[in-house]
Amino acid sequence: MNSPREEINSLGEEINSLRDEMNSPREEINSLHEEMNSSREEIDSAREEIDSAREEIDSAREEIDSAREEMEAVRELMAELRREIDALKEEMTSAQEENVEVRCEVARLRQALVEERAARQDAVEDLRREIRLGSAPSGRSQGDGEEELAPLKDDTCDKGDAISDCDVITPSAEEARPAGGSLKTPVPNIYHLDAELLKMVLSKMDCREMFRARRVSRRWRSAVDDIVSDCRRELTDQQTGGGEVPAPATSLELVLKVQDQPGMTELQAPTAETDTDLRLVAATCHALEKANLCGFKLRVSALRRLARANASSLRELTLPAGISDWQLEALLEPLKDLDHLDVSPPVDSSGKWLRLLPKSLTRLDITGSGRTRARLNNKRLSDGLFVGLQLATDPLLDQLRAALATRTVTKLLITRSPSVTPEATTRLLTALPSLQYVSPQGESAFSGTVLAALHGCSELDTVQLIDNRLLTDIPALTESEVAAVSRMAAACRKLKRVDVTSSVGNVQAVLSALRSTDLRRNSAGQSRTIHVWVPRLVYMLLKRPRSDSKITVHAH
Template identity: 70%
Template sequence: MTGLKGEMSGLKGEMDVLKQDMTKLKEENTTLHSQVVLLQQAMVEERSTRQTVVEELRQEVRRRTASSDRLQGDGEEVASLKADTCDKCDAISTYDVITPTTEEAGLAGGDVREAAPQWAPAIYLLDHELLKMVLSKMDCWEMIRARRVCRRWRSAVDDIVDDCRRELTDQKTRGGEVSTPATSLELVLKAQDQPKLTELRAPTAETDTDLRLVADTCHALEKANLRGFKLRVSALRRLARANASSLRELTLQAGISDWQLEALLEPLKALERLDVSPPVDSSGKWLRLLPKSLRRLDITGSGMTEAPLNVPRWPTSALDVSIQQGTDTLLDQVAVLATRTVTGLAIWGWQ
């Protein structure tokens, strides 16, 4: 009995120790849970702050560059990435912000001077690396426009461009030629580095790439797939004029408007293949602008968003027309092609 009592006493002592350990674990668990909650709150606040800063930056870029849009063309904006360099040895103030008057003078050819800020948003408190991170999250076109705001922002954007160019060079060194650009900035650099680029496609990792980024640097295109690009009439017109004699194949995204379509087709005189999805309310005027060189016309329905069928075709010396998901209105409009020699007409999924 005495031995049993001793064992019971020992077990009781161990139980007391276990209870103390359990109490400590509960306290630690409570503390850990509190820390996790605080961390989650901090992450939410950080994400919210980042979104606020990026949006603030976008608004500031739009505001600061709006007054100078008439002084500098779209092409000059992108070309300056390659031709215009700022002296990074200069002392650049944290508040190196130019006023509208100074900005206009700089764009007109005068010196860009440092000036005291007229506002104090959070973005001007960021160091160089954080500023680069914020700028790199912006739309590529807006990021390039941000170079106008001040020398500090221009330096940050130039560093982003240099980093991207260095990464592309490293990729080529490791595994050969980089085929399709993944980002808008990579596409810009590819177009600048390859002035004889023959095929244009949107970046694989992004949507709504602004066509203005490459409209003035592509002059020898033979194929252009504009799906995934953000289209503007001015950019379409410049792209078409620059490649009027070389462009043979053109693929357009669903939702393109009549006036965009007309601006693009009018200068093209050597086009042989066109894949288009006209707007639902199309007037059909674009059909009268089709060049005589056209040999294949694929219409994927009015406003159709899904990928067209891949239908085998035969080479022809005249015009071959294919229509998917067409309407009676579209058929009436296509009748204008009766004045041309049409050797094939295929219709699928009539609505």
């Protein structure tokens, strides 16, 4: 009986031992499962890292391709700049050679001008001396040099058909006899000249003086009439010969043109003279639409006569540098339909003439400091007054602020004005709330006070922020200046275009600020988009100048 039980117990122990042996592989299998799961997680993580690395590599490849494209564009631009530099060097060399030739020509012309003036002065002195000789009383001495020119009357030498004795005045024997009593041969004078030499002498005189000399005698009148006839014949030949008729080169040609064309619409000084008396033509021009008075000798009486005669027709007027305030007032007072005025007032101008600007004026170009410069090439807006300022000063801006406060000024352009301060610019902008286009350049371009003054311009459409100093002289914008640009863009709801010309760092800072600005919506409830224009070279050097829904970047 004991033997089977022992066997059963032994079998039970073997079974338990086998169970224990079976549990050990299961634990190893479970451990292997855990290791496999951990390996799978590591593999999944590695795959994610590989995918991320692939994306970064693709992004890096795109950046490299973009950088290569930018480098190619920069290389093309540099090559173009090198070609332009070479062309400029060639032009500079040619200009230097031409400059040497021009200087030699100027020296020659100056010498010829000096000689001509001396000859003209001698002829005029001879003329005056002989007029005194002929008009003095017969019993009066002619050698004391104190005689005065007697007034000439029209009937002194014009009566009768034949040339009278006063055409040629010859000193008598008593007048020619010296103090010692010996008789000397009379000295030749202008009255002894033949007709051709007389015409040559008279043609060298000032045009107005030549017409006055015409009253001296019938012989002189005939000589002046011959000069006028010759000039008129030359003008007629030019007109009938075909082609473009050149502008009058002398005062006489201008006088004849005005006489022959009473309906002339454009007046300009002769091309070969710089001091033509306006009185020659002021009384005969009645239909002028455009007048450029640069090169004329201006008198108040002539200005007033010209303005009154063309008050209803004159539309465009250009005045020379340094014209005085009282000349401006005399000229502007009768003009009520003037459209465009280009003026350069004197440095000490009081600005009173600004009150006489006609209400019809649509463009006002002012060059300060009593100097002249080329007219600003800028398109005018469809309505309102365009004001363009060059070489402006703070007093000029203050005078404009007082005069234009009641005007609808839609466009203001201030350029080449390094002496203008931001404070004066701010005062002017505050008085012009109807501006649609404004361009404060130089030091005032990024001034916080200047940009804050634009908040009141509800119709503002375009702003030009141009710092035209050398790139090496342009300082970095401060945080307050960049923030001022951002606030201006948010406050002016109709703003569509901003031109930024500055260093690369400053342009990048402005773009970053505009992108982070809440532009809100315009008055029509639509989303706003601002187009930012930067110089082409700056555009190429910007870091990824992408455009988005709010800011679009362009190169010009």
